[in-house]
Amino acid sequence: MELISQTMRRLAPEMDPLRLGTGWTPEDLPKPQVMVESTFGDSHPGSGHLDKLVAAACEGVAEAGGHGARYFCTDICDGESQGTDGINFSLASREIIADMIEIHASATPFDGGVYIASCDKGMPANLMGLARVNMPAVVVTGGTMHAGPDLLTLEQLGMYSARYERGEIDAAKLEWAKRNACPSCGACSFIGTASTMQIMAEALGLALPGSALLPAASPDLTAFARRAGRQAVALARRGLRPSDIVTVESFENAILVHAAISGSTNALLHLPALAHEFGIEIDGDTFDRLHRGAPYLLDIRPAGRWPAEFYYYAGGTPAIMEEIRDLLHLDAMTVTGRTLGENLEQLKRDGFYDRCQVLLDEANRRCGLTLTRRDIIRPRAEPLGRDGSIAVLRGNLAPEGAVIKHTACPKEMFRAVLRARPFDSEEACLDAVLHHEVRKGDAVFIRYEGPQGSGMPEMFYTSEAISSDKELGRSIALITDGRFSGASTGPVIGHCSPEAQAGGPIALVEEDDLIEIDLPGRRLNIVGVRGERKTPAEIDAVLARRRAAWKPRPRRYKRGVLRLFSEHAASPMKGAYLAFDEE
Numbered sequence: 001m002e003l004i005s006q007t008m009r010r011l012a013p014e015m016d017p018l019r020l021g022t023g024w025t026p027e028d029l030p031k032p033q034v035m036v037e038s039t040f041g042d043s044h045p046g047s048g049h050l051d052k053l054v055a056a057a058c059e060g061v062a063e064a065g066g067h068g069a070r071y072f073c074t075d076i077c078d079g080e081s082q083g084t085d086g087i088n089f090s091l092a093s094r095e096i097i098a099d100m101i102e103i104h105a106s107a108t109p110f111d112g113g114v115y116i117a118s119c120d121k122g123m124p125a126n127l128m129g130l131a132r133v134n135m136p137a138v139v140v141t142g143g144t145m146h147a148g149p150d151l152l153t154l155e156q157l158g159m160y161s162a163r164y165e166r167g168e169i170d171a172a173k174l175e176w177a178k179r180n181a182c183p184s185c186g187a188c189s190f191i192g193t194a195s196t197m198q199i200m201a202e203a204l205g206l207a208l209p210g211s212a213l214l215p216a217a218s219p220d221l222t223a224f225a226r227r228a229g230r231q232a233v234a235l236a237r238r239g240l241r242p243s244d245i246v247t248v249e250s251f252e253n254a255i256l257v258h259a260a261i262s263g264s265t266n267a268l269l270h271l272p273a274l275a276h277e278f279g280i281e282i283d284g285d286t287f288d289r290l291h292r293g294a295p296y297l298l299d300i301r302p303a304g305r306w307p308a309e310f311y312y313y314a315g316g317t318p319a320i321m322e323e324i325r326d327l328l329h330l331d332a333m334t335v336t337g338r339t340l341g342e343n344l345e346q347l348k349r350d351g352f353y354d355r356c357q358v359l360l361d362e363a364n365r366r367c368g369l370t371l372t373r374r375d376i377i378r379p380r381a382e383p384l385g386r387d388g389s390i391a392v393l394r395g396n397l398a399p400e401g402a403v404i405k406h407t408a409c410p411k412e413m414f415r416a417v418l419r420a421r422p423f424d425s426e427e428a429c430l431d432a433v434l435h436h437e438v439r440k441g442d443a444v445f446i447r448y449e450g451p452q453g454s455g456m457p458e459m460f461y462t463s464e465a466i467s468s469d470k471e472l473g474r475s476i477a478l479i480t481d482g483r484f485s486g487a488s489t490g491p492v493i494g495h496c497s498p499e500a501q502a503g504g505p506i507a508l509v510e511e512d513d514l515i516e517i518d519l520p521g522r523r524l525n526i527v528g529v530r531g532e533r534k535t536p537a538e539i540d541a542v543l544a545r546r547r548a549a550w551k552p553r554p555r556r557y558k559r560g561v562l563r564l565f566s567e568h569a570a571s572p573m574k575g576a577y578l579a580f581d582e583e
Contacts, residue, residue: 003111003236005033015108024067032066032236034229035110037101037129039122041074046118046194049185049216050142053225057114057140060229066236068229069110073100075122078458078485079154079188088455091269091483092565094121094128095578098277101129110135112236114228118142118187118216120486123197124270127206128577131277134243136235138228138335139207141198143216145186147307151367154181154188155302155485158464165434165465186216189308190301192486196263197270202317203254205245205334209343210352212317215309220355231335240337243278249329251275251282252290253340256327259294259388260320262303262407264486265494268390269456273575284392284401284495284573288522291388296407297323297378302489303389303407306376313360314376318347323380392573393493395525396539397505397515400497401573402479405488406519410474413491414520418443418477419531420513425449426482430462433472440475443515447506448553449482450499451569451576455562460485463492477517479524481506481572493517493524495572501553502571508546 009015009029016029036057040050058068075097081087105113113135115126123141130137147153160177163169187194195213202212208231211224251271258267268287275282297320300306321328321344330341338346347353357373364371378384389407394400406414421438422445423429429446432438444466450456459482467473467490477491481499484492498504505526509515514528528534529542557563570579 001239003032004109005111006030008109028067032111032233034061034066034068034112034114034232034236035071035105036061036068036114036116036229037071037073037104037126038116039075039097039118039126040072040116043074044077044080044119045145045182045185046077046142046187047075047122050116050118052222053116053140053142056222056225057116057229060226061114061233063226064230064233066112066233068114071104073097075117075119075125078120082458082460087457088562090121090458091451091456091576092561094125094270094273095565096561097122097125098128098132101126102132105129105133105135112232113137114140114232116140116142116225118194118198120193120197120266123194123201124274127197127201127274128277130206130242131246131274134241136232136238136240137242138232138235139201140225140228141201141207141212143186143214143218143221144189144195144308144311145182145184145216146309147189148180148183151307152177152180153190153301153307155190155192157181158460159468161461162434162465162468184217191261191263191298191303191308193264193266194486195308196258196261196267196486199257199261199263199317200254200267200271203257204250205332205340206242207335209334209336209347210316210318213308214312234337235335238337245333245335246278247332248280250332251280251286253328253332255287255290256294256324257317257320258287259291260296260324261298261300262296262389262405265390265403265405265484266486268403268495269483269572269576273577276575276577284403287390288392291390293386294327294388295324295380295383296385296387296389297380297383299376299378299384303405304384306371310360310363310371310376313356313363314373315353315356318344318352319373319377323377391519391522393517393519393522393524395523396543397509397524397526398496399505400571402493402496402524404493404519408489409491409519412474413477413517416477416517417527418515418517420445420509420511420515422447422509422511426457426459426462430465433462433465438472438476440471442476444476444478445506445509446478446480446482447500449480450501450572452566453481453499453501454556455565456483456572456576458483458485459492459494460488463488463490466490466492477515479506479515483572497571497573499572503547503550503552505543507550508543510546
């Protein structure tokens, strides 16, 4: 079978001279051609180091008899955009990066690919682009940064900022935290969206076994990138495509790993959107079903105690999978050309866990700790929790669902009836929280922040201001049609669907409505008006009257990428991908 790159050379006589002008040699032209796509750029620490992994991947391609061509589409940093309108571009950037990958791979077809990314939107975007292009390929995850002094990590900055605003610490302490929270390249050192999606890439079988979430400065990560280049050539010659690897069972494996690591709620946006690219339907109910009864094992921040670099020292994703082995589809195919079960056995034969132990011992000496692997990844018989890490709630407030990370929520808020305090923007809500205008027993709403409203930004500062307040963090809830950072903790419920801009019930909530939260029952309902309980029929009648009087808001964006995104984004609970005319 002729490689597609060689077919294109015959069809386009200009191709050879143009590639020679780019720096290829005549000897490179007949080789298997591999697109090495990455989000490298100076945009943030998660992408600033990826050029080194690109170089290593290209070396691996060459070692396997192929030629690597570098393509770049830099991502943005949610952390640098927080608190500004820049965060509104974040989720939309996922779609645009996936589009650029499609363009790169389709304009000049390649035989295979290596996809290299680290962070919140770059990682899922590369996975979506990989699925859409569907050429033989391997994912390389860009790893995690080291923690700072006193094991400081970036997700603590919101807490430091809120404490400074309340006068609890001085400016010098806040400045110390700013200067020390990001001491190296790599994704932020906690199980936020970036770390979660790196782990999901491996759990889906699209990255090499044991490669997810290494410390970014580790030579092991460079070695994995080199191996990925070699494997991409092998897959190209074999013709094994992502669609031959990823199945419903692959997604179920990933979601069970998500439960075990207490992964970011943003995975409920990214995995359904990725599944859509594969023609597979995954939704919030899939997550809720698989998380129920699933063991939660990982003691890593923000829900746990330790920085994310310790994940790999404890054995990483393979160690998680070994603990939940009986729940997984071990016959799922992977990019090694072997099944998941075969990969796990091979890692043990190769001494993978012994090497991880050496790294843990070194980290203990460096940080003055005495951690064992079981302090980081708990054994299945002694889990941190037994009901996964997220719950999908439904009711008259969220007919299509809303999501909460219950492992990061105080137990006091698992069942509650609260008074509604609606705000139509995060800025207004944050101001009220910081100036003590929100009271114990409030259900604080931030609405018109969904994908069609403002691009679905994170409500990070508001959630941190609430969770860092000892009283509010255990006595109020924050409910939004926007989303939260993977670092968010506290009683926060996001992705409320349908969103306010689309006329969802969240748009109809009024001051002093009574809001019922029932995590064990998976319910989120309006149960009263003006502080008085009503029957379900009475609530339905009230909502019908309010709906008749409600008018859609003019679209916020009149031009550019956010107009495109806000006009065509699917529901948050479906993944907020660009749906166009299919809805």
